[in-house]
Amino acid sequence: MPTKASSEPRNWDLRSDTVTKPNSAMLSAMLSAPVGDDVFGEDPTVAALEARVASLCNKPAALFCASSTMANQLAIRTHMRDPPESLVCHTDAHVFAYESGGASLLSQTQMIPVKPSEGHNLQLADVQRVFINNNQLGHCAPTHLVALENTMAGVIMPVEDMREISAFAREHGAKLHLDGSRLWNASVASGIAISEYAGLVDTLNLCLSKGMGCPVGAVLVGSEQFIGKARHFRKVFGGGWRQAGVLAAAGLHAIDHVWPTMADTHRLARRLADGLSKCGFEIALPVDTNMVLVRAPSAVPDAQRIFVEAALEKGVKLVTIYGNVLRIVLHHQIDGNCIDVLLETATTCFGNV
Ligand SMILES: Cc1ncc(COP(=O)(O)O)c(C=O)c1O
Structure with a gap:
């Protein structure tokens, strides 16, 4: 039976846009x-x-x-x-x-x-x-x-x-x-x-x-x-x-x-930011491109740690910077499924307003 992509543990890395790996098309361009x-x-x-x-x-x-x-x-x-x-x-x-x-x-x-x-x-x-x-x-x-x-x-x-x-x-x-x-x-x-x-x-x-x-x-x-x-x-x-x-x-x-796919990456970042904000996250900086800098809901004690750990359990790696800001970085190897998983995780942790 097919499982929902969003419930499968995956290995999505949103700590930086430096974590991408060359795909087979890039590798064959390099080889030739x-x-x-x-x-x-x-x-x-x-x-x-x-x-x-x-x-x-x-x-x-x-x-x-x-x-x-x-x-x-x-x-x-x-x-x-x-x-x-x-x-x-x-x-x-x-x-x-x-x-x-x-x-x-x-x-x-x-x-x-x-x-x-x-x-x-x-x-x-x-x-x-x-x-x-x-x-x-x-x-x-x-x-x-x-x-x-x-x-x-x-x-x-x-x-x-x-x-x-x-x-x-x-x-x-x-x-x-x-x-x-x-x-x-x-x-x-x-x-x-x-x-x-x-x-x-x-x-x-x-x-x-x-x-x-x-x-x-x-x-x-x-x-x-x-x-x-x-x-x-x-x-x-x-x-x-x-x-x-x-x-x-x-x-x-x-x-x-890769460059021509950047607009899609930016759209996913926007969707993520909008979804997180509905779960009570504070948007720390304007989401102009591929980065979403947020603070987890301040009303919930230890919210940032709870969210980072819950995301990791679902296969999404996140990183906290400057003490209390989550820097979520999208790139061309992140798809809509990952954003779905992250938003589901946020909803499970903090609800949705
Ligand atoms: C704005 C900016 N400039 C320069 C660098 C340095 O890049 P590299 O790791 O390729 O030396 C980085 C790395 O993250 C960066 O974000």
């Missing part, structure tokens, strides 16, 4: 990729991926990197050529909070993290408040770089805010880097082309191993001269790789086959 030695500039699949992403961004050049951390750190290292200089970013930006102090270690950079005075994203006034423009007495490290992140915690940074910050940075001779690890999601959800976002910044990084489902990889994009220098630093960082076309093939496959 033409390859060569990329340090000699002879890997045709790496070249094809770099050209494809550069063209999506309408920028002259791109560099395939092992990870988004590597791409961000290479960007900072390449921009920061005349220390002492400073970099302004959001306090929660990955480049500041989660890259192991890399900018200080690798680029002699003073990080100036700024908390938005209003809302979730940085706005021009936040950047202006901390931007170091005047170094007459030599006391300060002038700001040479502003680093933005879009999406951040799944929330889209409005293009208008990016535009204002970009104009300000340019006016003051500073560079702009975008950690666009999830810009794929932002572009799909906002309907704004990647190239439009990219036009507002000097450099950006697009990750392939998050919502795009690749096993590894990120692409750093910028001018010919910038990417040439970043390629040199990538070698220094130990990131000069050889037949990397097997990995680049996964990226090309993801752009053609």
